[in-house]
Amino acid sequence: MNSSKIIDGKVVASELRQKIKTLGSDFIESVKSKPGLAVVLVGENPASQVYVRNKILQTKEVGFISYEYKYPENISQEELLNLIKKLNSDLAINGILVQLPLPKHIDSVKVLDMICPSKDVDGFHAINVGKLWTGLDALIPCTPLGCSILIKRELGDISGANAVVIGRSDIVGKPMSSLLLKANASVTIVHSKTKDLESVCSKADILVAAVGVPNMVRSSWVKKGATVIDVGINRIEVDGKKRLVGDVDYENVIGVAGKITPVPGGVGPMTIACLLLNTLNAARAQHKMDAIKLDSLF
Numbered sequence: 001m002n003s004s005k006i007i008d009g010k011v012v013a014s015e016l017r018q019k020i021k022t023l024g025s026d027f028i029e030s031v032k033s034k035p036g037l038a039v040v041l042v043g044e045n046p047a048s049q050v051y052v053r054n055k056i057l058q059t060k061e062v063g064f065i066s067y068e069y070k071y072p073e074n075i076s077q078e079e080l081l082n083l084i085k086k087l088n089s090d091l092a093i094n095g096i097l098v099q100l101p102l103p104k105h106i107d108s109v110k111v112l113d114m115i116c117p118s119k120d121v122d123g124f125h126a127i128n129v130g131k132l133w134t135g136l137d138a139l140i141p142c143t144p145l146g147c148s149i150l151i152k153r154e155l156g157d158i159s160g161a162n163a164v165v166i167g168r169s170d171i172v173g174k175p176m177s178s179l180l181l182k183a184n185a186s187v188t189i190v191h192s193k194t195k196d197l198e199s200v201c202s203k204a205d206i207l208v209a210a211v212g213v214p215n216m217v218r219s220s221w222v223k224k225g226a227t228v229i230d231v232g233i234n235r236i237e238v239d240g241k242k243r244l245v246g247d248v249d250y251e252n253v254i255g256v257a258g259k260i261t262p263v264p265g266g267v268g269p270m271t272i273a274c275l276l277l278n279t280l281n282a283a284r285a286q287h288k289m290d291a292i293k294l295d296s297l298f
């Protein structure tokens with residue numbers, strides 16, 4: 001029976017972009033300059049090209065300036081690091097995003113480490129990671145930030161809730177866990193080496209799946225009424241047709257979960273909206289203004 005509430009990330013992201021546009025125009029009026037986001041793309045990865053195109057489009061739609069830096073696959077690490085240095089010192093640029101993955105001959109850690117933490121709108125720099133875990137104001141990775149906004153909107157206070165995060169990556173699983181902890185949930189992180197995933201997941205009030213394994217989370221893994229946030233984006237082929245599915249077996253979990261995000265149309269749209277929020281907050285911080293309070297956004 002289909003009784004779950006479907007959390008529509010497209011609608012929430014569109015509302016968020018509208019608020020960012022309004023807050024952005026107040027900011028522009030007060031400092032007389034537009035927030036600028038530099039997007040760096042290396043190579044021809046088709047998925048990266050789509051992501052970058054959408055990021056650029058939405059940056060312009062909220063009234064910010066998008067600076068595009070596209071390089072061939074064979075750019076040297078030194079050239080890329082020099083570009084980042086230049087962007088770090090360019091006052092027109094408030095945020096820098098380097099689209100991952102980078103080609104194998106480039107050390108991504110070195111490149112991300114070169115980005116000035118105050119312009120690190122992806123929130124991947126160790127300074128921002130440390131600030132997030134110690135409760136200081138930080139630029140927070142966009143996808144977990146988007147998940148947090150959805151959770152907060154849907155559930156309000158999650159103090160004492162039992163949250164399980166599947167996946168421990170630096171860009172989703174770990175920051176997601178930190179945000180849930182910050183909201184006073186009891187958090188368990190499970191991963192590829194965890195024993196009896198099903199038993200741990202089935203006790204979760206909030207279950208976040210960030211794995212990259214299509215349809216992995218079965219209905220028996222989900223507690224009746226739980227909130228299920230599916231971060232996974234997996235391209236599979238069914239009957240010769242390409243389909244996008246999450247890490248959650250959506251068709252079967254939908255009758256068990258209380259609330260669930262679909263794929264596509266759940267977490268995905270929130271990621272870019274949060275990138276714009278981070279760009280605005282980076283610009284505000286560079287003008288000595290406080291970050292926008294999340295509670296004021298909905």
Ligand code: NAD
Nearest residue numbers: 143167168169172191192210211212231232233267268271
């Ligand atoms: P990752 O590969 O870096 O990390 C995956 C994590 O899942 C690892 O920590 C690993 O331990 C765990 N894992 C792998 N197999 C497992 C298994 N069988 N059981 C339990 N845990 C297992 O991936 P990521 O970058 O964190 O991304 C995860 C998923 O989220 C991918 O599908 C990715 O495409 C998607 N994603 C979506 C967005 C978005 O905007 N919606 C953004 C980032 C990532």
